[in-house]
Amino acid sequence: xxxxxxxxxxxxxxxxxxxxxxxxxxxxxxxxxxxxKARYGVQRLQDAPDGQWHVRRISAVGASKTYKCPGxxxxxxxxxxxxxxxxxDHWSGDDASAAGRRHWHPKCWESRSYRY
Numbered sequence: 001x002x003x004x005x006x007x008x009x010x011x012x013x014x015x016x017x018x019x020x021x022x023x024x025x026x027x028x029x030x031x032x033x034x035x036x037k038a039r040y041g042v043q044r045l046q047d048a049p050d051g052q053w054h055v056r057r058i059s060a061v062g063a064s065k066t067y068k069c070p071g072x073x074x075x076x077x078x079x080x081x082x083x084x085x086x087x088x089d090h091w092s093g094d095d096a097s098a099a100g101r102r103h104w105h106p107k108c109w110e111s112r113s114y115r116y
Contacts, residue, residue, distance in 0.1 A: 045088055049114045052088035057081070058103075071108025083109050 043056045060081045067076045076082045083104045090097030104112075 046085075053085050054088050054097075054101075055109070056084045057106075058084055067103035069105050069108050070102050071104055071112050074105075076103055076105065082106065085109060 043054055046053045046055045058081065060079050063076070063080055063082060064078050066078060067082070068074070069076055069082075083106055084101050085104055086101035087097040090100070
């Protein structure tokens with residue numbers, strides 16, 4: 001059987017000399033943003049008597065883990081639509097506030113007590 005001396009073609013060839021073709025087309029910058037919004041929900045800023053909060057709604061498709069709701073103490077099972085909230089005005093910065101985010105049932109978040 002004859003053997004070809006040609007190297008096999010990879011699925012995505014590396015661009016040569018900066019040329020752009022149908023295999024090396026750069027991704028549009030907006031594609032990642034829409035993909036992230038579809039996967040993780042849209043983040044919004046919410047003012048409350050206890051400060052500002054980042055709130056993101058997680059769809060039933062995007063919910064893949066079990067979480068404990070701090071409002072009612074019950075578990076949020078995978079496949080249940082819920083909210084993720086974290087402080088926008090945390091004293092030690094955005095990284096610390098993102099590490100302290102909590103998953104809430106929508107009704108528990110709306111009816112939460114502002115007194116601690």
